[in-house]
Amino acid sequence: MSRLSKPAVVVNFKSYSEVHGHGALELAQICEQVSQETGIQVAVCPPTAELAYVARSVKIPVFTQSVDPYPEGARTGWNTPSLARTAGAIGTLVNHAEHRLSDGEIGKTVGICGTIPLETMVCADTPRTAAGVATFEPTYVALEPPELIGGDLSVTKANPQSITESVEMVRKVSSKVGVLCGAGIKTGLDVANAIELGAMGVLVASGIVRAVDPKGALLDLLKYL
Numbered sequence: 001m002s003r004l005s006k007p008a009v010v011v012n013f014k015s016y017s018e019v020h021g022h023g024a025l026e027l028a029q030i031c032e033q034v035s036q037e038t039g040i041q042v043a044v045c046p047p048t049a050e051l052a053y054v055a056r057s058v059k060i061p062v063f064t065q066s067v068d069p070y071p072e073g074a075r076t077g078w079n080t081p082s083l084a085r086t087a088g089a090i091g092t093l094v095n096h097a098e099h100r101l102s103d104g105e106i107g108k109t110v111g112i113c114g115t116i117p118l119e120t121m122v123c124a125d126t127p128r129t130a131a132g133v134a135t136f137e138p139t140y141v142a143l144e145p146p147e148l149i150g151g152d153l154s155v156t157k158a159n160p161q162s163i164t165e166s167v168e169m170v171r172k173v174s175s176k177v178g179v180l181c182g183a184g185i186k187t188g189l190d191v192a193n194a195i196e197l198g199a200m201g202v203l204v205a206s207g208i209v210r211a212v213d214p215k216g217a218l219l220d221l222l223k224y225l
Helices: 022-038 048-057 081-086 103-115 127-134 160-173 188-196 214-222
Strands: 008-012 041-045 091-094 119-124 140-143 178-182 201-204
Touching (some): 008 178, 022 214, 081 103, 091 103, 127 140, 127 160, 160 178, 188 214
Parallel strands (some): 140 178
């Protein structure tokens, strides 16, 4: 199973109206075009309802937005890791601020995903939390202070030290776990600063998904890399 390469940009589609139906594929194709044109890795996280459709149609990495900590079987209504993998996802977000899990659920989810295999990107709100979830040995940890998500102030401006602290603290736990950051990332300088501070990549959402010109917005994010 391949890992994301540095620098990486992960676009979380969330459930915005812009990605309902065919909109999810259109945005994924834009992300693929930009990745091909720039040589920078762009991964996408489409809504679960569009996961298989998108994964079959593009060659860039596709993550599901969440999975439930259960193995395959009689699991009506649950999105199991094995379902996400067979739908074409290479990985999953875990514990996003909009879909919180307990520590026990995080550990169980990461463990099950490891047997599939399915990469795991566990979100954390502070450097201390990032180090804590790193003990579960996910593929990546993503620092995302919830108060900055969807706002106009990026984590790289509001609290750049939290990024360097997260990288340092996670590395002390495991050198294998990659560290990304997100929340309020909207400009090329935000992305460049995140990489300079030690992150291997960034998570973005509304700044791309809700942009009038998503391709232009994504190209702007990558212009300093």
